[in-house]
Amino acid sequence: DPTGSWYEICCVDGQSVWIAAGSVLVQNNAHTAPLAVTGPAPTPTDTGTPTLTPTASGTPTPTPPPLLIWRGPEYSPTDNKFLTIWIEITAGTFDGPPVPGYIVRAEYQAANSLEVFPRPNALGDVPSKSQLEWNWFPQNENARQYNLKYEYKPAPPLVTTITPPPFPIPTATFDALGAIGTGRWTYWLEDDQGNIVTEKMIFDTNPGNPRREIWIHWIKAR
DSSP states (O other): OTTSSEEEEEEETTEEEEEEGGGSOOOSOGGGSOOOOSSOOOOOOOOOOOOOOOOOOOOOOOOOOSEEEEEEEEEEOOSOSSEEEEEEEEESSTTSOBOOOOEEEEEEEETTOOOOEEOOOTTOSOOOOSSOEESSOTTSTTOOEESEEEEEOOOOOOOOOSSOOSSOOOOOOOOHHHHHOSEEEEEEEEOTTSOBOSOOEEEEEOTTOOOOEEEEEEEEOO
16 A cells, blocks of 8 residues: 555455555565555554453462471370470471470460460470470380470469358369360460460360370471
């Protein structure tokens, strides 16, 4: 055409067709070709602005905690009317050196309740030690090593008597197992800065469940 934007090609299926100049490769001087007089070149069709499709970046992989479970948790029955968690923490491998300086935290949520209560260690905020101990005689197949220990020992309520009664008052029996509670427990480890360094572990208690001793082994991976 006169503008040089289209070329008329003959013939395709016996008919002349128009091809946009940008769609062909011209090897010789296009100005030497005769101008088409068969009619106007077609009007270019607006194809619209292409829509860019964002590239999926994928779901980021969460960073694992510094301490990973090697073995456990194991639950053992006991006649003790309190809760005990034995914790072994080693560096690098299951038989690596024990790692000191970690604190165990725990909390409790009663069944059918939304309230969560902290359960401080009855032994105090004692950090993990740099040496291992046995929780039973080493010859026992159920004996486990540990360097951090947690206990929850519910205490009976204090009773204050203002004046001596003139007659005996029946003494109420303290239900220690009932005081441990029917509900869900959560525990984890923190470093000396208060940073959580393990995943949170969950278990349930009730007065009829004697498995109130727990053992778990964490490895410091990084």
